[in-house]
Amino acid sequence: MNILRPQLHTRRIASLAWPLLVGQLAVIANGVIDTAMTSRYSALDLAALAIGASVYVSIFVGLNGVLAAISPVIGQLFGAGRHEQIGYQMKQGAWLALFLAILGSIALLFPQPLMSLAHATPELSEKATLYLQALVFALPATMGFRLYSSLNTAIGRPKMVMALQVAGLALKVPANALFIFGGFGIPEMGGPGCAVATATVSWMMFLCGAAIVRFGPTYRHYGLFGTGLVLPRWTAQRELLRLGIPMGMSYLIEVTAFTFMALFIARLGATAVAGHQITANFATVLYMVPLSIANATGTLVAQAIGARDPEAARRIGYAGIRLSAILSVTIGAIVWVLRDLIARAYTPDPTVIAAALPLFFFIAFYQLFDSVQVTTAFVLRAYKVAIVPTLIYAVALWGIGLGGGYILGLDPFGISPQFLQGAAGFWLGNSASLALVAAGLLWYLRIVQRHARG
Structure with missing residues (x-):
């Protein structure tokens, strides 16, 4: 049995890892699509996208890393069979996501200190700033979806996260086309249109994830809904931070x-x-x-x-x-x-x-x-x-x-x-x-x- 145990662990890891891999590749592909479609609009918009995306990644990765603390907390509770406490921790994680989204939104609304490092022309800087300010609308949804993703991964159910990420990638192409080049009464936006498309797709993914958690029978015994409003508690926030x-x-x-x-x-x-x-x-x-x-x-x-x-x-x-x-x-x-x-x-x-x-x-x-x-x-x-x-x-x-x-x-x-x-x-x-x-x-x-x- 000891000989088989390492193989068993490897199979468990692989079965959990492949949906995560597909989902991650879908997320990366969003950036590839933004670059490819914006390059067909103008070189100026492509340069603005490159600068804006670099600033956004620096902000988002740091915030995302802080929120990732919820994963081991939920994983340990799930392994201990303390399912009723998962809802409480997720609600504390939601408060943390809200606080982080506010901080990130302020940085995106006023990106001049970071933008000054690029020494960009006024026209290029204006385009990149519009791109970042449009992403303010995406940030709360992306942080919320991160919570949904962390919960599902921690309880060993990453396939629905993967499905939503792949669906989001499929929606990104028509959304980009609409907001970059215009149509149906919507004016063309160029590079900043990528950010509007990202915000639209992010909210659709987040709302779908929230609906699945709200109505899915799998999540009922975790106390996520129907347990009343939980205010932020310093002890729980301190553990996450x-x-x-x-x-x-x-x-x-x-x-x-x-x-x-x-x-x-x-x-x-x-x-x-x-x-x-x-x-x-x-x-x-x-x-x-x-x-x-x-x-x-x-x-x-x-x-x-x-x-x-x-x-x-x-x-x-x-x-x-x-x-x-x-x-x-x-x-x-x-x-x-x-x-x-x-x-x-x-x-x-x-x-x-x-x-x-x-x-x-x-x-x-x-x-x-x-x-x-x-x-x-x-x-x-x-x-x-x-x-x-x-x-x-x-x-x-x-x-x-x-x-x-x-x-x-x-x-x-x-x-x-x-x-x-x-x-x-x-x-x-x-x-x-x-x-x-x-x-x-x-x-x-x-x-x-x-x-x-x-």
Whole structure:
């Protein structure tokens, strides 16, 4: 039975991970659709979309990371069989989502401090500001849908979330066409029309999710409705914030590490940054595989912790890390073999292809470190541990990754070898930093697990 148990854990993780993966890919595809359709409208609107989307992602990822604290809380309650308390925690999560949406909306309504970093022309800045201000209407719905997604993932029911995300993607195309190019009495909006389409689709997804929770028989015994109004309680909010703030910071550190990496590489010229962008975009798509496995693994670990089975939690955690690493290494090897075809699928420009191809070497082993670190991070979050991992992220990704990449890629001290100068130096620095994060998180996970076993 002990021989079969790891296989059983792996199958459970895989069955929970694949709907999460499909849903994540649908979310990413929304950005691809925005870019493709706006590029057919005008270059100015495409540039405004790029700036606006960068600002929005920075705000949304941080807020989303804070709200993600609800997942391990609900997972542990579900594993412990304390279903009647799930409704109370979800209502506290709804208050937190509301507070975060207000903060995010203020930042989106007045984005000038962030916009000033782009040094954009007044016309470009105005378009990007309109895009961000339109997203104010989307933010409450996206935060609400995040709650719905967290609940379903925590109780092991991600397929309906996946279905709504895929349906939202299907609706995004006609909504974009309507608001970007105009029609049926609606004026053409260009790039900001993407934000209006996003708000429309987000509210439809959120309202569908809310209706499913309200009327679905599966959710009746969780006390989500019919239990009266629950005001925000500081003790519950403090528990969520104690876990959510460092989680949000870790999400923000990961995003800004890549953002500043692109900004530094941009100093090397358009060809270098274009080659980097191809590699980074493809790496983001590949990242969805370990991210989905990490999410599934964290859910099952939280349930095992709630059931007071630390040995099962330990086995599930390592099964997820192992599965994520094996798949990522396999995918990395396949990408290396097919790198030329992949680069040509992005662009026909031979100079950009030449700039991108050497960077695909890093994907081959970068995937291993990235998969291990993200899965381990989610396992630690299932134990409600986030502060030390965030410190590890900050030191490694900002210090070793960005700092080391700057020294190697831009070579300000004249010590970097020729083959590492340019974008390759930044990718090596980032890969080395992820290796350190993976090692540090694995080390800390052992300490947390020993403590959990008493």
